[in-house]
Every structure is written in structure tokens, then in C-alpha cells.
Amino acid sequence: MPYQGVLFDMDGLLLDSERLVVECFRQATADFNLPDMDDVVFRLIGLRQDAGEVILRKALDGxxxxxxxxxxxxxHIQDRMAQGIPLKDGVKLLLKLLRDQGLPCAVATSTHTAKAREHLEIAGILPYFKTVTGGEQVQHGKPAPDIYLAAAASIGVQASDCAAFEDSDPGTNAAFASGARTVQVPDINAPAPEMHKLGHTIAPDILQGARMIGLITG
Known part of the structure; x- marks a missing residue:
């Protein structure tokens, strides 16, 4: 069955923002003289703010x-993003190809919807998406499938009829659990060993991933 829609995570997948977030986290830990916090930010990637808050509060330990x-x-993040948000390689070309095919695209991100729309607009790709579903719109954040089910519904299709692109393990588990044909394009965190047994596609970049699942040719 041909794909009826395409669902995308945002940070680390469409936007090359996760490195920026990590750099800003390190700036903040330096501001507050917290040299032992360097690894904490990597555990926050792909999570909704409420889930990340639990981890961060524990690490701060009062x-x-x-x-x-x-x-x-x-x-720090706002200051950096005001200067522009770079796209990941191949993103603009893939979005143009999907637009030419008439495939509706949606964003499914743990980021709050208003903030996500702002960042997509700054990066110059908001018009390519029919809808943006942010983390506050669903009861359960990634790795639960809720946000991918909601994003698919927002463009009038079933998740099982969609391709989904992710970078993080929590997001990949969410997309896969929704029934979407899932492609993981790792960013700053490599997939955990158990992810290789999930049954999804792991690709070096977003264009290659799209080719691997037959979403585009050439």
C-alpha cells in the first residue's frame, strides 16, 4: 500500500538543534558551577519536558x-536560536520531493507546539507541514505512541499508513509502536544495542532513509 502521509520528529531530525541545546546546557552548568552534569543532557533528548524535569531535578539534587x-x-538556547536554526542535511530536498508527490507531512515533536512552530518558521520549513503536533497535545509523551497517532489523525490518515522519521530511541519506539513504517536517523546519541532488534530502518541520513523504505526513488 502506498504511503498516505509522512510524520517527522523535529529536533535532531529536521533541525540541527540538539548540538546547540547540548552546548547551551554546558554553558548553563558552567554558569552555576555544576561540572558533574555533563552527561545529563544526553538523557533528556527525545523526552517531553515533564519527563525531562524528573531527570534534571534529580541530577541537580537541590x-x-x-x-x-x-x-x-x-x-542561552533562545539567544542562539535567534541567530538562526540550521537544517539537517537533505531535509529541504526531501520536503520538496514529498510536496511534489502530494504527500501530506506532519511534525510530531516533544517540544511545545507554539515553540515548535516558531522554530520551524525560523528554519524556513514551516510551510511544508500541514500540521504540527506538540508534546502538550497528548497525554503520554514519547516513547508512548500517542503523539504519532495524533499527528497522523491530524492529517486525516492512520499512522499505519505513514512513514515516520526519528533520531532518538524514545521517539523511534513511539513511532514504531504507532504502526508507522519507521526510519531512525541517529543524531548525537547512537541507537542503544536493543534498538537494532526492533525491526525498523536505521539510516545514515534522512534522504537515504527515505530511499530505503521506498518513499522516494533516485
């Missing part, structure tokens, strides 16, 4: 107020 740290980190 040394710095959570909201104070988060606001400092977010201020």
Missing part, C-alpha cells in the same frame, strides 16, 4: 533551584 537552572539554560 544544589540549584530547578526553575532557575532551566530558565538560564533556556535563555
Amino acid at each position: 544544589r540549584v533551584d530547578y526553575l532557575t537552572f532551566y530558565e538560564g539554560w533556556y535563555a
